[in-house]
Amino acid sequence: MNRTESNELGHLNIAGVDAVELANTYGTPLFVYDVEEIRKNAQRFVQTFKELGVQAQVAYASKAFSSVAMLQVAQQEGLSLDVVSQGEMHTAIQAEFPKERIHLHGNNKSVDELEMAIKEGIGCVVVDNFLEIELLKELLTKYNHQMDVLLRVTPGIEAHTHDYILTGQEDSKFGFDLWNGQAEQALLQLQANDHIQVKGLHCHIGSQIFETHGFVMAVKKLFEALGNWKEKHGYTPDVLNLGGGFGIKYTDEDEPLPLATYVKELVQEVKYQSMEYDFPLPEIWIEPGRAIVGDAGVTLYTVGAIKHIPDVRTYVSVDGGMTDNLRPALYHAKYEAAVANKMNAQLEQTVSIAGKCCESGDMLIWDVDVPALDSGDILATFSTGAYGYSMSNHYNRFPKSAVVFVENGHHQLVIQRESYQEVTRLDLSYERP
Numbered sequence: 001m002n003r004t005e006s007n008e009l010g011h012l013n014i015a016g017v018d019a020v021e022l023a024n025t026y027g028t029p030l031f032v033y034d035v036e037e038i039r040k041n042a043q044r045f046v047q048t049f050k051e052l053g054v055q056a057q058v059a060y061a062s063k064a065f066s067s068v069a070m071l072q073v074a075q076q077e078g079l080s081l082d083v084v085s086q087g088e089m090h091t092a093i094q095a096e097f098p099k100e101r102i103h104l105h106g107n108n109k110s111v112d113e114l115e116m117a118i119k120e121g122i123g124c125v126v127v128d129n130f131l132e133i134e135l136l137k138e139l140l141t142k143y144n145h146q147m148d149v150l151l152r153v154t155p156g157i158e159a160h161t162h163d164y165i166l167t168g169q170e171d172s173k174f175g176f177d178l179w180n181g182q183a184e185q186a187l188l189q190l191q192a193n194d195h196i197q198v199k200g201l202h203c204h205i206g207s208q209i210f211e212t213h214g215f216v217m218a219v220k221k222l223f224e225a226l227g228n229w230k231e232k233h234g235y236t237p238d239v240l241n242l243g244g245g246f247g248i249k250y251t252d253e254d255e256p257l258p259l260a261t262y263v264k265e266l267v268q269e270v271k272y273q274s275m276e277y278d279f280p281l282p283e284i285w286i287e288p289g290r291a292i293v294g295d296a297g298v299t300l301y302t303v304g305a306i307k308h309i310p311d312v313r314t315y316v317s318v319d320g321g322m323t324d325n326l327r328p329a330l331y332h333a334k335y336e337a338a339v340a341n342k343m344n345a346q347l348e349q350t351v352s353i354a355g356k357c358c359e360s361g362d363m364l365i366w367d368v369d370v371p372a373l374d375s376g377d378i379l380a381t382f383s384t385g386a387y388g389y390s391m392s393n394h395y396n397r398f399p400k401s402a403v404v405f406v407e408n409g410h411h412q413l414v415i416q417r418e419s420y421q422e423v424t425r426l427d428l429s430y431e432r433p
């Protein structure tokens, strides 16, 4: 998204709409999505597979941002869907997302979740552990239902990213280890069941990754194991799901690869390895979340208190923070900002942007250059479309922000701002016994 585009009033423009007008209309904090940008990102993945002539599914990892409107857009762009919980599955069903293109993930799926997947006719379950195999077998027998599954494996890859968003290494809570015999044992247990078709393997090496080496290594490792299983058990996969994790630009320090590059290199390696091991080319599935919605999202805040500590720092507090963007507190994630009502003003000071939670770590940005600021200014932080709203929380009982979609000069509310009545809606009074 263009972070500097402004209109004749010197206001930030988002997809042809004045950001200040959005803040005035819907209030702040406000998540704004440029829907055209979401569509472009989705199409880059989908089109690249098409151009390469490879059977593929691009499953949007809805954990990045799940809402009915978002899943409608995902469907319009021909994406499949990755859900990891009953709540995400429910949202997909509310959005009338084609059930056969929904894939259910989770490292601790409950009986209720698996039962819902079966009853709703969800397309594929990504099996993660031995308990799940047992539960799935029982439930499929009970409902006399057939289920396609993928086997989630950890290939032993350490991608270059923050420790908390690494997932492909041996020491991981996700999936079956590819090398200690557990993945093979799981494959055999699944294959032995008449209600289960093991469509293939799944691996996801981590998130916010800026190079292709880790993905290519993961493909090599999957084929190494598959080659062995083909000889021993005659197993060949129809599908390889290589997960998500494609990095995006948050600040100028980030240098993401073009999305097509990830796809091209993955396809090239899968083709090469399929030939080496004499496998028919499997369908390739991927699961991007951040790369679909991350850079399409902007958060608008209103500037409140400004605290200047001479020779130390200026804290500029805004009306949101770790309740709508947990990533700086959780991963030391960095963001860039602009003052949406002063886009043409000279940058003249370095300040730090603080949230309003009762927590010193509630800082959105340490050190950002801004023009002279006044309370009431509208601050925009960029690339907040992924894992912002979806990880938002009620700390200090702040209501959840609203979400607006903008496309071709039009704006539309797609998630309402939570009211204070809603914040306490589950509370019951206590009767002293």
Ligand SMILES: Cc1ncc(COP(=O)(O)O)c(C=O)c1O
Pocket (backbone or CB within 6 Å): 061, 064, 082, 105, 167, 204, 206, 207, 208, 243, 244, 245, 246, 287, 288, 289, 290, 291, 386
């Ligand atoms: C299994 C799986 N698939 C897909 C994703 C989406 O990752 P990203 O948003 O980095 O593309 C994740 C999150 O890291 C994940 O755990």
Ligand SMILES: N[C@@H](CCCC[NH3+])C(=O)O
Pocket (backbone or CB within 6 Å): 063, 165, 207, 208, 327, 386, 387
């Ligand atoms: N929530 C994380 C990424 C992990 C997502 C899923 N495994 C983030 O904001 O970067």
